[in-house]
Amino acid sequence: MADLLIELVSEEIPARMQAGASRDLARLVEVALTTLGVWTKSSNVTGMCASRHLLAYANDISVFQPDRIIEKRGPRADAPDTAVNGFLNSAGIDRSALIEEDTPKGRFFFARSEIKGREVVPLLVPAITELLNHFPWPKSQRWGRGKFRWVRPLHRINLLFDGKPMSGKLDLGGGADIQFGATSCGHYFEAPDDIDLSGITSLDDVKMRFRNAFVMIDPEERHITALSGAQALADSKLCKVNEAHHGSYLTDIEGLIEWPTPLMGQIEKRFMALPPELLQSTIVTHQKYITLSEADGSFSRYFIVLSNRLPDAARDEVIIAGNQRVLRARLADAEFFWQLDQARSLESYLSSLLEVTFYKGLGTLHDKALRMEALAIEIAPYVASVDPKTAARAARLAKADLVTGLVGEFPELQGIIGGYYAVASGEEQIVSDAITTHYCPQGPADDLPATATAMVVSLADKIDTLVGFFGIGAKPTGSKDPFALRRAALGVIRIIVDGQVTLPLATVLQTAAKGYGFAVVEADLLPFIRDRLRGYLRDQQMRHDVVAAALADVDGDDVCLMAARAAALAMFLGASDGDGLMACWRRVSSILSAEEKKAKTVIAASFDPALFNETEQVLFARLSAMADNQASIDIQLGELGALRSPIDVFFEKIVVNDDDPEIRLNRLGLLATVREKMLAVADFSKIEG
Amino acid sequence: MLAAQSDEIRTDFQSIILNLQYYWSLQGAVILQPYDMEVGAGTFHPATTLRALGPDDVWRAAYVQPSRRPSDGRYGENPNRLQHYYQFQVIFKPSPADSQALYLGSLKAIGLDPESHDIRFVEDDWESPTLGAWGLGWEVWCDGMEVSQFTYFQQVGGIECDPVPLELTYGLERLAMYIQGVENVYDLDWDGVPTSQGGKTYGDIFKRAEVEFSGWNFEQADTKILFGHFRDAEAECSRLLSLDVPLALPAYDQCMKASHLFNMLDARGVISVTERAAFIGRVRTLAKGCCEAWIGITETRTNG
Numbered sequence: 007m008a009d010l011l012i013e014l015v016s017e018e019i020p021a022r023m024q025a026g027a028s029r030d031l032a033r034l035v036e037v038a039l040t041t042l043g044v045w046t047k048s049s050n051v052t053g054m055c056a057s058r059h060l061l062a063y064a065n066d067i068s069v070f071q072p073d074r075i076i077e078k079r080g081p082r083a084d085a086p087d088t089a090v091n092g093f094l095n096s097a098g099i100d101r102s103a104l105i106e107e108d109t110p111k112g113r114f115f116f117a118r119s120e121i122k123g124r125e126v127v128p129l130l131v132p133a134i135t136e137l138l139n140h141f142p143w144p145k146s147q148r149w150g151r152g153k154f155r156w157v158r159p160l161h162r163i164n165l166l167f168d169g170k171p172m173s174g175k176l177d178l179g180g181g182a183d184i185q186f187g188a189t190s191c192g193h194y195f196e197a198p199d200d201i202d203l204s205g206i207t208s209l210d211d212v213k214m215r216f217r218n219a220f221v222m223i224d225p226e227e228r229h230i231t232a233l234s235g236a237q238a239l240a241d242s243k244l245c246k247v248n249e250a251h252h253g254s255y256l257t258d259i260e261g262l263i264e265w266p267t268p269l270m271g272q273i274e275k276r277f278m279a280l281p282p283e284l285l286q287s288t289i290v291t292h293q294k295y296i297t298l299s300e301a302d303g304s305f306s307r308y309f310i311v312l313s314n315r316l317p318d319a320a321r322d323e324v325i326i327a328g329n330q331r332v333l334r335a336r337l338a339d340a341e342f343f344w345q346l347d348q349a350r351s352l353e354s355y356l357s358s359l360l361e362v363t364f365y366k367g368l369g370t371l372h373d374k375a376l377r378m379e380a381l382a383i384e385i386a387p388y389v390a391s392v393d394p395k396t397a398a399r400a401a402r403l404a405k406a407d408l409v410t411g412l413v414g415e416f417p418e419l420q421g422i423i424g425g426y427y428a429v430a431s432g433e434e435q436i437v438s439d440a441i442t443t444h445y446c447p448q449g450p451a452d453d454l455p456a457t458a459t460a461m462v463v464s465l466a467d468k469i470d471t472l473v474g475f476f477g478i479g480a481k482p483t484g485s486k487d488p489f490a491l492r493r494a495a496l497g498v499i500r501i502i503v504d505g506q507v508t509l510p511l512a513t514v515l516q517t518a519a520k521g522y523g524f525a526v527v528e529a530d531l532l533p534f535i536r537d538r539l540r541g542y543l544r545d546q547q548m549r550h551d552v553v554a555a556a557l558a559d560v561d562g563d564d565v566c567l568m569a570a571r572a573a574a575l576a577m578f579l580g581a582s583d584g585d586g587l588m589a590c591w592r593r594v595s596s597i598l599s600a601e602e603k604k605a606k607t608v609i610a611a612s613f614d615p616a617l618f619n620e621t622e623q624v625l626f627a628r629l630s631a632m633a634d635n636q637a638s639i640d641i642q643l644g645e646l647g648a649l650r651s652p653i654d655v656f657f658e659k660i661v662v663n664d665d666d667p668e669i670r671l672n673r674l675g676l677l678a679t680v681r682e683k684m685l686a687v688a689d690f691s692k693i694e695g
Numbered sequence: 696m697l698a699a700q701s702d703e704i705r706t707d708f709q710s711i712i713l714n715l716q717y718y719w720s721l722q723g724a725v726i727l728q729p730y731d732m733e734v735g736a737g738t739f740h741p742a743t744t745l746r747a748l749g750p751d752d753v754w755r756a757a758y759v760q761p762s763r764r765p766s767d768g769r770y771g772e773n774p775n776r777l778q779h780y781y782q783f784q785v786i787f788k789p790s791p792a793d794s795q796a797l798y799l800g801s802l803k804a805i806g807l808d809p810e811s812h813d814i815r816f817v818e819d820d821w822e823s824p825t826l827g828a829w830g831l832g833w834e835v836w837c838d839g840m841e842v843s844q845f846t847y848f849q850q851v852g853g854i855e856c857d858p859v860p861l862e863l864t865y866g867l868e869r870l871a872m873y874i875q876g877v878e879n880v881y882d883l884d885w886d887g888v889p890t891s892q893g894g895k896t897y898g899d900i901f902k903r904a905e906v907e908f909s910g911w912n913f914e915q916a917d918t919k920i921l922f923g924h925f926r927d928a929e930a931e932c933s934r935l936l937s938l939d940v941p942l943a944l945p946a947y948d949q950c951m952k953a954s955h956l957f958n959m960l961d962a963r964g965v966i967s968v969t970e971r972a973a974f975i976g977r978v979r980t981l982a983k984g985c986c987e988a989w990i991g992i993t994e995t996r997t998n999g
Contacts (some may be wrong), residue, residue, distance in 0.1 A: 017795060018833060020818035057816075145820070147831040149847050150789045151858040158831065159794070159847070180858070195810060262815050269791070293839055294817075311839065313813045323814045328838025335775060335878075342773075361967065 007046070008069050008168035009033070011206060012134060013061040013190055015162035021057070021261025022254075023144060023157060023475060024225070028053030030142055031062040038133040044068040044126045056223050056264050059216070063209040069168075071123035080104070080115035090115065127167055131174035131197045132185070134165055138176055153179030164188050169205045192219025193264050196316050220316065221264045228260045234309040235268035236296050242371050243270075245298040245306045248286075259294045263314040269322050270331045271295070273307045277337040280344060281423045284412070288336050291418060293329070309333075343411035351425065351431040356402070358409040365489075368474045368522065375405050377521035381466035384517050388509045389458050397462040400440035403428060404463055407441075421445045432684065447497050450545060454504055463499050465509070468494040472535075473518040476528035495538040503542070503569040511535070512563040532563060539565055543572050551694045558689030567639075574639040575688050583647035590646075590653045591690040597662060601674055611682040613675035617668065621659045622676060624651040629679060642687045649680065704806040706874045708897060709889035711805045711867060712759055715783050718804035719757035722797060724785065727758035732948060733955040736762050736823075737864055744928035746983075747788060747851045747860045749990040750861060754788040754860070759867070763955060768909035770853055771902045774879035775869075778908050779901070783865040789858030790847055797909060798845060798863060802837070806874050812837050821846045821862075825954050825978045827853040827986075830862065839850035842870050852986025853979075868897070912962045921960050928952040936984040943988035950981040 019027065032053030039045040044067050051064040080093035083106050094101060097117035105116045146155040154160070154176070163186050165172045171188035178184065189200040197219035206212050216223040222231065233256075236247050249256070258268065273285065275655055282305040289295045289309055298306035311329045315321060323360070359372035368374075382401035386394035407413045407424030416423070425442030429435065436459055443455040444463040455464045475481065475489050482491050502509055515527040536557060543553045555569065556572035578584050602609055632645045662677070664670045684690055704714065720726050730740045737760035738744060746754045760782050762921060768778030791797060795816070799809045816833035823829070832846035844864040848856045868880050877883055881898030888894030932949035935942045957974050960966050966974060 018816035018818075022818070086966075145831065147849055147859070149791065149846050149859050159790070159792075161792075195814075262817060293837075315813050315816060321811055321813075324811060325838045328812070328840060331838045331873075331878075332838070339775070363967075 007048075007066045009206075009208070010064040010067050010130070011061065011164070011166045011203065011212060012201065013059060013162075013164040013212075014138075014160060015058060015164075015190055016060070016156060016159040016160045018057045019055065019060065019157050019261075023596065024055035024057075024060075024261045025257065027060050027143070027157070028055045028062075028225075031060055034137045034141070035062045035064055038052070039064060039067055039454070041125055042129055042133060043071040043123070053182075054223050055225065055261075056216075056221055056228070057262055058194075058264070059221065059223055061212070061223065063212060065209075067167075068126065070125055070131075072120045073123050076119050076120075076121055078117045079109075080117060083113040083115055085115075087429055093117070095232050114248050127172065130167060131165070131172055135174065135176055138163070150178075150182060151180030152182050153485075160184065162187060162189055162190065162205055164540065166203060166206060169207060171204055190216070191218070193221055193314075196220040196265065204309045222266070223694065225257070226262060226263065228263065228266055229256070232256075232260055232263075232266040232268065232296075232312055235266065236312075239268050239270045239310060240298050240306075240308070243306070243308050244301050245297070245308055246301075247310070248299050255290050255294070256296070259296070259312055263312050265314060265316065267315060267317050267322075268296075269311045269313050269326050269329075271309050271311055271326050272335055273309060273335070273337070274330075275307070277334075277341060278305075278307060279336065280341060281422070281426055284340055284344070284416065285337075286443075287416050287419055288340060290338060293333055295333075297331070339415065340412065343415055347410040347412050347423075348427060348430050352403055352406050352427040352433065353431065355409050357405040359405060362409060363479075365474070365480075371405050371408060374470060375402055377470050377518070378402070378404060378463065378466040380521055381470060381518055382462050384514060385462050385465050385469075385509065386459075389505070389507050392462050396434065397440065397459050397466075398435050399433070399446070400437045400459055401466050403437065403464045404441050404444050404467065406576055437457045440640040447500050449493060450496065450500075454501060458505075459578045461505050461507070465498060465501055465507075465514075468497050469514060469518050470521065472498070472531060473515055473524070473527060474522055476531045476534070477519065477522055477524045479528075481528075481530060491534075492538060495535050496542060498535065499539050499542050499565055499569075502565045506566060508564065508566050510563065511565060535565070536562070536568070539568060543569065548572060548576050551692050552579060555688040555690060555692040558692060571639045571688065574643055578640075578643045578647070580691070583644075586650035586691070587643075587647045588693060590650050590680075591684055593653065593657055594684075595691065598674065598677055598681060609671075609674045609678045612673045612676060613679065613680040618674045618676075619660075621656055622673065625649075625656050625680075626676065628652050629676075629683065632683060639687070641661045646684055646687060653680070700946070704804070705887055706806050706871070708867070708871050709886055711874065712781075712783065714805045714863065715801060716757060716759075716899045718801050719785055722755070722787075724755040724757040726785070727756055729758060729760050730951075732951050733763045734760065734951055735764060735825075735958055735970055736760075736956060737782035738823060738826065738828070738862065739951055739954070740784065741944065743784060743786045743860075743862060744828075744851060745943070745947065745986065745989045747786065747862075748850050748854055748986055751788070752858070754786065757783070757785045759783055763958070765908075765912035767960050768905060768912050768962070770903040770909040771881070771898075774881070777868065777880065777901070777905060778912060781867040782840065782868055785863040786860050788856075790861035793863045794845075798835070800841070801863075802842070807837060807842070807870075813839075816845065819844065824975050825957075825980045826851060826982050837873065840869070840873055842866070842873070846883035852983045854983075854986055854990070854992075856869055873972070893951050914957065916959055916963055918960060918963050918965045921956055921963070925956040925960065928956060929981060932981045936981075936988050941988035943985055946981075946988060947985040950978065952983050953981060954978045 027411045036045060036051050046066055046068050048066040050066065051062055053062045078097055081089040093115065099117050105118055108114055144158045146157055148155055149159040157348060163176055163184050165174065165186045166188055172186060174186040175183045188204040189202055192199065192201050198594055201215050201219045203215065213224055222228045233247065285305055286297055289297050296310040298308050300306045311326065313325050314393045345610060356372060356375060359375060360370050362371045364371050364374045378401040379398045382397040384393045386392045386397040404424065407427060408420060410423060413420050413423050421444055422442055425438045428438035428441050440460040440463045443460045444467055446453055446455045446464060455461045471494050472491055475491055501507060512532060519527045539555060542549055552575050553572050554577050556575045557568050562568050584643060598609055615626060628649060633641055649671065657666060662670065664674045716726050727742050739756065740760050742756045742758065761779060762782050763779055765778055767776050769776045802809055815836040817836055819832065820832040821830045821832060828851040830846040830848040834841045835843040835845055846862045847863055848860045850856060871883050872880060875884060881896060881902055883897035885895045885897055885900060928949045932946045932953065935946035957978055
């Protein structure tokens, strides 16, 4: 057993690609080693990335490929000697080693030879070269005279097996190549000397050698160091790191840095009057700093810069001053627009929306605002405690901030800025709140709109977008979804399901289509939304067959009901009654389909109660007493479950295939009725197992 | 005394330019002068756009280029925004193996010693829709401030670059403001001579131009004339490209003209969002034609 290290030194890898690259390299190394046959049960591979380094370390790799037995079929056992000798020659064996065996085609000669597994070392270089030539970077480039593509210029390739460097080279094209080696480089400024990787014994050893050259190669270590350092500085001001606010930005920040040294800066007091979201956006998104909260939860004046240098009092002062200076300029710009924008009312921006195209063929943003207003009036009555007039007002103003100077500079604050400007323009708080969060939810994990009115505006916005783009044939195809329509549909579903909104979706879609002047709703839209619902339910860990059974009704447009039905069915099938119900279904449906196959006709759900005997009467009585399909799904499922015992008794005591054809058909008709009742609740034929 | 020869690095605006020129001349660059036309960015200079493609196998050049961004004018009132500013442009083809080290050396040459700062390379892919060009690279941050664009060109005029050039763009005003510790661009020391002795600031030289050109760009420019000029430049460019022996360089002048006229029309607010893409497409068609003519790709033409 041996370990393998591959380490690549390049110019700075974009932070957002580093985690993916680590995973890809580890996966590809595993694939390559598996293909070579040297990946063992105890093998393990880890990928890591820092801004200029990408590596994978694999443990417990077999040094030899496994032995293989190769069997070659020769001529028939009764073939003439010339043929047999020819085979012996080609296989390179003696007659004594020949084996005779029976096959379905007769008795044949076979030559069997055992091939000793080769040492893997010479095979690794071509395998790794192949891997590098096909590495799946999201975006890659050429450089110099080369043809080879990498995320940024690649400078070194270090390949070590069992701590020993392997020689080889990667042809870059254009007459250039990279010779494999065992020397990496440390921090650009703090450790200009090479790092010798030869003789490494473990991943920890690799990490230590990099650490000695001021590179934290392990992203987890960078994260912990950065965060604990930041928190220690924050403690000195009785503040807390706003960890939750940073999300993936923190990874992006840490991806820029090989050796994080947290430094504390201050926001100028006058800028603290700006909305915290604006401060957060400027500081985190644009400047990549870490923000803090005061003890009372408010946005702190202090922020943390992660410097990529070792601590040095004089230099740190320069770095902090420089960063504060940039932040000041950015915030001054934001402040300028914040004040300028509010010289006008939010409503006055509506007229500017006339000049902004929503999308070619879908009118202006002004048109969209008016369509949303109309839709909000229609949707409002279905959402508890929403005043249609208020919702309409919010919908009308929801897009107005898109033409303000501040949103022009900070597009990620759309909605939020509109909410602030609404209050400043004297709109009701409820209108402001609805504008603020009407873009939510932006993804499966994002929050729902914060208020009921915001939900109405959000639904109006998303439904308008869906109907519009489907109407002009711009629906998503494959992996392409340039208008984020899948996200919009998921948003509609989440608001309806999580917000318990019983919306007549087909009708609302029709109104939306009318708003565009379309005669009808594009036929694929409702199936598209139902398809997203399927995905949504599966993401809730619901079994795919249960989802399929619950959503079998192809005309259904009540998303809430469909989701409730799926949840109830999943719950019911998971409980003890579920098995009984499925047993009923299988007995009933299998006998019916067997008969239908024989008769080549569908057995109608009709019968004559006069022909029933006592046992059939019991089942019939239970069926007649069942609630209609207006009842809740739980009640319906409960009643179906209760059919189990009369059905068991039915099959126990009765032979369906009675000699009298009339009685036989009557019994099948009764069972067909049971099947019909069950199918009205869910398509049980879709349930597996 | 020449800036480049003094022991202490001078940080007035003109010395920064002189030092960059001197540094890059030592690296083997041809030091050129600004192109004598209005362009939106230093990349437009034929020494970058066209030479990135051919005919030289090796091309190294550096120059200052005034950049005109009519929409960025603020009547001289914004401390950071100008409708006319300077870029220092470096193009090295093929990109050197030690591109980053060469670049960091240039920062040291103008008084920003990387040893005393926190320098980062932050992902920033570059694209010029009007030139049909793109590349990968970074914006370079010094203590949180963007001081340069660093790009490995991949395509220009829709044509693959082979070899690949390295392009560096320094925003000189911003860089100088940081080095001089000045908060307002108009306060920049231009010449290192004390005001009492007749020394000039950036404002002394350019403030009036910013005020007047903002007025022209936003209010006065006659849009009818501008539209006419745009059409003329486009027609002339196309005509020069369709000659039996196309005149690539004069055609490219007309392309640059068209691009600037489009920027002017944009500043006057007479190009709608939908038209915008079409105008950019028209300029791109010209740029691609010029690039193709420059490297000798000519379409087969039927003889009349």
